[in-house]
Amino acid sequence: xxxxxxxxxxxxxxxxxxxxxxxxxxxxxxxxxxxxxxxxxxxxxxxxxxxxxxxxxxxxxxxxxxxxxxxxxxxxxxxxxxxxxxxxxxxxxxxxxxx
Numbered sequence: 001x002x003x004x005x006x007x008x009x010x011x012x013x014x015x016x017x018x019x020x021x022x023x024x025x026x027x028x029x030x031x032x033x034x035x036x037x038x039x040x041x042x043x044x045x046x047x048x049x050x051x052x053x054x055x056x057x058x059x060x061x062x063x064x065x066x067x068x069x070x071x072x073x074x075x076x077x078x079x080x081x082x083x084x085x086x087x088x089x090x091x092x093x094x095x096x097x098x099x
Contacts, residue, residue, distance in 0.1 A: 004056075005033035013059035021067060022096040030070065032056050035088040060088060069094050 002020045004013060013032060024030050035057040064070060069092055076089040 001029045001031065003031045003033065008034050008056050010054045010056070010058040010062075013056045014062060017059060017063045017067075021063075021070065021092075022099070024070075024092045024096070026092050026095045028092055029073070030090045030092065031085060032060050032088040032090065033085050035060055036084055036086045057087065060090070064090070069096070 002024055004016045004020065006012070006016070017030070017032070021030060033056070035055070064072070070090040071093055072087045073089040073091040077083075077087060
């Protein structure tokens with residue numbers, strides 16, 4: 001399992017997804033944290049540059065559109081009553097291509 005929880009700009013998360021996805025074997029997870037903040041500014045830091053089009057979910061949506069090996073694990077989404085990673089549990093459905 002790889003958990004991404006650092007800089008939450010879309011560009012940074014997109015680069016993390018690109019770098020770490022090849023390390024995740026079939027049936028394992030790549031988890032993107034703080035996907036629930038899509039389109040909202042942080043209530044704690046009004047100077048935040050995160051907002052519509054610049055969030056972890058923006059990167060996840062773009063990643064899933066071009067990377068068929070990963071899917072949102074709907075089982076996890078359905079059982080979690082509270083999460084900071086809605087649609088952020090990405091399960092690999094196949095093994096990475098050999099380097």
